[in-house]
Amino acid sequence: MNQMKKFKISSFLLVSLTVLALALIGCGESNTVSSFIISNQRYTERSDLESAKQPEQLTAGRDVYASVYFIESPRGMEYTAKWFVNGNEAKIDMQKMPTDRNGIIVFSLEGNKVIAGTLRFEISYDGDILASKELVIAEE
Secondary structure, three states: OHHHHHHHHHHHHHHHHHHHHHHHHHHHOOOOEEEEEEEOOOOOOHHHHHHOOOOOEEEOOOOEEEEEEEEEEOOOOEEEEEEEEOOEEEEEEEEEOOOOEEEEEEEEEOHHHOOOEEEEEEEEEOOEEEEEEEEEEEOO
8 A cells, every 4th residue: 555655646746747847848938929010011009910911022222110019028028129131130129018918019120221132030039039031122
């Protein structure tokens, strides 16, 4: 009987540790980016962002906006956006979450930095890339 009790306790501890480890691993992989669009238009309302279509390409010389909808994000959480044009870093923009729990942050890249080729946008938190997108920039 004593052996059976030890086995049950050991099994319970092993299962508990496994569940705890899996829960901790899952917490480290949470992504707060719900949706985003990169375009020549900025979106500040969730409904507008959700109904908008991602353009297949953008036009050189025009301002570009990345409208990013975040979830599960406390007020003040700081995100870093990196813009690359033709593989070269064009801009780094750090912004804090203006609302609590969810909301939109709009990152921008000035038109004078938007030249023909390939545009890449990355959004990260604490060094972890949460989302990225690559688009073609066409001549005017």
